[in-house]
Amino acid sequence: MKQKIIKTTCTRDCPNTCGLLAVVENNRVVKLTGNKEHPINEGRSCIKCSHYLERVYNKERVLHPLKKVNGKFKRISWEEALDEIADKMKKICKVKTPESILYYQGFGARTALKLVNRRFFNLLGNTTITKGTICGGTGQGSQDLDFGNRISHDPRDYGNSNSMILWGRNPAATGINLLSRMTNIKKRGGRVILIDPVNTETAPLCSMHIKPKAGSDSYLALALSRILHDEGAEDKEFLKEHCINYEEYKKIVYSHTVDEYSELCDVPVEQILEAAEVIKHMKPTAFVLGWGLHRWEYAHTTLRAIDALGAAAGSIGVSGGGVSQGFEEYAPYDWNIWGDQLQPKRRKFYMQLLGEELNKADPKIEIAMITAGNPVSMLPDANAVKKALSQIPFLVVAGHFLDDTGILADIFLPVTTFLEEKDIVAAYGHDFIGPLNQAISPVGECKSDFHIFMELGKRFDFANEYVKPLDQWLKIIMKPTIERGISLEEIFQGGTNNPEAPKVPYEDKKFPTPTGKFQLMKEFELPKGRDQDYPYQLMSIASREWLCSEVTLSEQKELLPMKINQEEGIKLGLKDGDKCIVENQFGSIECIAKFDKTQRRDLVVIPRGGWGQAKRNVNELTRPLVSKVGAGTPYYETRVIVRKMYGR
Ligand SMILES: Nc1nc2c(c(=O)[nH]1)N[C@H]1C(S)=C(S)[C@@H](COP(=O)(O)OP(=O)(O)OC[C@H]3O[C@@H](n4cnc5c(=O)[nH]c(N)nc54)[C@H](O)[C@@H]3O)O[C@H]1N2
Ligand SMILES: Nc1nc2c(c(=O)[nH]1)N[C@H]1C(S)=C(S)[C@@H](COP(=O)(O)OP(=O)(O)OC[C@H]3O[C@@H](n4cnc5c(=O)[nH]c(N)nc54)[C@H](O)[C@@H]3O)O[C@H]1N2
Ligand SMILES: [Mo]
Numbered sequence: 001m002k003q004k005i006i007k008t009t010c011t012r013d014c015p016n017t018c019g020l021l022a023v024v025e026n027n028r029v030v031k032l033t034g035n036k037e038h039p040i041n042e043g044r045s046c047i048k049c050s051h052y053l054e055r056v057y058n059k060e061r062v063l064h065p066l067k068k069v070n071g072k073f074k075r076i077s078w079e080e081a082l083d084e085i086a087d088k089m090k091k092i093c094k095v096k097t098p099e100s101i102l103y104y105q106g107f108g109a110r111t112a113l114k115l116v117n118r119r120f121f122n123l124l125g126n127t128t129i130t131k132g133t134i135c136g137g138t139g140q141g142s143q144d145l146d147f148g149n150r151i152s153h154d155p156r157d158y159g160n161s162n163s164m165i166l167w168g169r170n171p172a173a174t175g176i177n178l179l180s181r182m183t184n185i186k187k188r189g190g191r192v193i194l195i196d197p198v199n200t201e202t203a204p205l206c207s208m209h210i211k212p213k214a215g216s217d218s219y220l221a222l223a224l225s226r227i228l229h230d231e232g233a234e235d236k237e238f239l240k241e242h243c244i245n246y247e248e249y250k251k252i253v254y255s256h257t258v259d260e261y262s263e264l265c266d267v268p269v270e271q272i273l274e275a276a277e278v279i280k281h282m283k284p285t286a287f288v289l290g291w292g293l294h295r296w297e298y299a300h301t302t303l304r305a306i307d308a309l310g311a312a313a314g315s316i317g318v319s320g321g322g323v324s325q326g327f328e329e330y331a332p333y334d335w336n337i338w339g340d341q342l343q344p345k346r347r348k349f350y351m352q353l354l355g356e357e358l359n360k361a362d363p364k365i366e367i368a369m370i371t372a373g374n375p376v377s378m379l380p381d382a383n384a385v386k387k388a389l390s391q392i393p394f395l396v397v398a399g400h401f402l403d404d405t406g407i408l409a410d411i412f413l414p415v416t417t418f419l420e421e422k423d424i425v426a427a428y429g430h431d432f433i434g435p436l437n438q439a440i441s442p443v444g445e446c447k448s449d450f451h452i453f454m455e456l457g458k459r460f461d462f463a464n465e466y467v468k469p470l471d472q473w474l475k476i477i478m479k480p481t482i483e484r485g486i487s488l489e490e491i492f493q494g495g496t497n498n499p500e501a502p503k504v505p506y507e508d509k510k511f512p513t514p515t516g517k518f519q520l521m522k523e524f525e526l527p528k529g530r531d532q533d534y535p536y537q538l539m540s541i542a543s544r545e546w547l548c549s550e551v552t553l554s555e556q557k558e559l560l561p562m563k564i565n566q567e568e569g570i571k572l573g574l575k576d577g578d579k580c581i582v583e584n585q586f587g588s589i590e591c592i593a594k595f596d597k598t599q600r601r602d603l604v605v606i607p608r609g610g611w612g613q614a615k616r617n618v619n620e621l622t623r624p625l626v627s628k629v630g631a632g633t634p635y636y637e638t639r640v641i642v643r644k645m646y647g648r
Helices: 052-056 078-095 112-124 137-147 155-160 176-187 217-230 236-241 246-253 258-265 269-281 299-312 351-360 382-390 449-457 470-477 479-483 488-493 566-571
Strands: 003-009 019-025 028-034 066-069 072-075 101-105 129-131 163-167 191-195 208-210 285-289 348-350 367-371 394-399 411-414 423-425 432-436 536-539 560-565 579-583 588-596 603-605 639-644
Touching (some): 028 052, 066 078, 101 112, 101 129, 112 449, 163 176, 163 269, 217 269, 217 299, 236 299, 258 269, 348 351, 566 588
Parallel strands (some): 101 367, 129 348, 163 191, 163 285, 191 208
Antiparallel strands (some): 003 019, 003 432, 423 432, 536 639, 579 639
16 A cells, blocks of 8 residues: 655644654555654654544544524535525624624634734624633733743753743643753752652653642742742842842742741752752752643733743743743744734723623624634633524634534534645744645545635635735745744645744843843732632643543543542542542532542542533533633642532
8 A cells, every 4th residue: 555654743732742653555544653853752652642533533523514404404405505604694794893702712723824814803803702711821921021021941951951840731631841841950950850749741851849738839939939049049140130020029038937938838948959059059950830830810910920930940032941831832833923913992891701601792793703712611710601602693613523513513614634735834832834735635535624714715806905815824824933034845844933033032131021030920919819718729631542632432431530639529528430430519510539649639630522412511500710820721720628428
């Protein structure tokens, strides 16, 4: 059998954005593996990749357009589907206002060509779009305050680190590219410390695991800085020469003793001292922050206290050091193509408050289109989101499966996977720009978002300026990168580093802040958490086995696991493996209790991403809220009670 090997890149919502090789026989991908030539993943790939073909060729995948008639989906043609969508949109624009049309773009895939999606709605008029983010906004917002711009170290630079502090990150599940770099630090005699309230799969891979009270890390960062200051081990030159607000920051650091901090973050003093020893003696220290840290209302205090600790530790602008959080995955593209400048005055809904925004909308939403997202499973207060989306007169969903959002659609449009597409993708975990060379033709009648929007665009009077061939749009969108000397051919042959990306950010100690200096935090406020009468903090974190809500129904036969400290479980009358109820003011779900002897007693852990259809949606319990900085989503500001289930 003749085989083809196609170089492509994973576009799934994950910081790794691995370079992959698709082995193709007879227009079918028979194997998907890591590409050894890719400088970041170097041939590695994760469990999600090895199972991805099961998703591409899954019998639950939708392969032709569907329309709901009398509550049941029936197959229709693309012509019918697109005509109906275009007619309804034109009518609403005429008899009401484009404001009654909502576009919601999820985080499913963030490739170059996706920029034309929102452009379509901007050309249509002052349609409603979303603001805020359900992923990394808080980290970006906070680091922008300190550094002027959030720029992270290239993962390859960890080859120069002598220690690493993984703070609220779970690379064993979410970050395959970090694992070998962690191992190499340990091999060189350095230490890798994990700071995470949860016992994750990453903990056994680290030299030490510190488990602070969830959401209280700013106290831990301040305690570490206080020890450095007490011992005269702070980076005096950097703090005095390259920072502003040093006196104010020092006052915050000295506002508590190490013992008081230890109590506030619930970490034994000995552990804080041990971590301080590593920061003092194993320089440079790379502080590597995850996304878990973001999901708190006051997450900026944590981020900013860690940035400041990085400054005190002498990590900033230093090879092998840094406080790295993430990368701008849209960096290589021309943002004008989104076309938001065409609609400067328009309504925007907070993504994370979608249920509430839809309920109070005036004018109300008549048509909504959702692409690459599953808001019913992934937004907080899922019950409210589901109810509000169900009430929209005409809902169009473009995706792969009839997930919790898909099943609400009036028209469902089946979309290709990245293996069926030509495109370009950048990452939020590194600076490498990767190609999507089309490996196979579309499965069934699926079409890419790009082709859907082009064909929809043909039906409108702005078609002339909107409808262009794919290669032409790619050239337009990639213009800034092409101007930096990179050709598209180079990208399609394997990819390239973003030429703008520094290997060691801020090596020149110049910061794009208004003062040109690193801005240390000068205020500190961390109010007491809410709902203290509910005993457990609910940590709804990423699962190692699956990605966000990309699961199928047949994989969701069991109830969600809920990890609880063994003694707490026994206190509640539970046995390991018992069914239980987890509930609060937002909802109630059934779970299977899984005992963990060493887990913190004040929290329970339930993986995110399950579907309500399978009684596995943890977001039926989460609080809809916007973080104080960066318009992020504080999913973990949620507390619950756990009850034994009787009589079932
Ligand atoms: N297998 C898999 N991979 C994924 C995903 C997935 O669902 N599954 N999701 C993808 C997405 S969308 C993203 S954004 C990334 C996320 O990547 P990560 O940030 O690595 O993963 P998370 O589970 O979101 O959070 C990491 C850890 O933060 C911890 N954490 C939460 N709150 C706190 C706190 O207050 N203090 C401290 N110190 N730690 C805290 C959690 O316990 C969790 O273990 O991964 C991507 N990759
Ligand atoms: N409780 C709780 N909830 C959370 C989080 C948490 O920590 N706790 N984390 C949050 C985070 S970090 C994130 S990023 C969000 C993710 O929230 P979403 O982006 O809504 O979730 P996904 O499950 O990634 O949904 C993406 C969907 O798009 C589809 N898809 C993939 N590629 C394409 C494409 O090219 N076109 C189209 N049309 N569809 C495509 C996929 O099949 C999938 O169904 O969830 C958030 N939700
Ligand atoms: Mo995310």
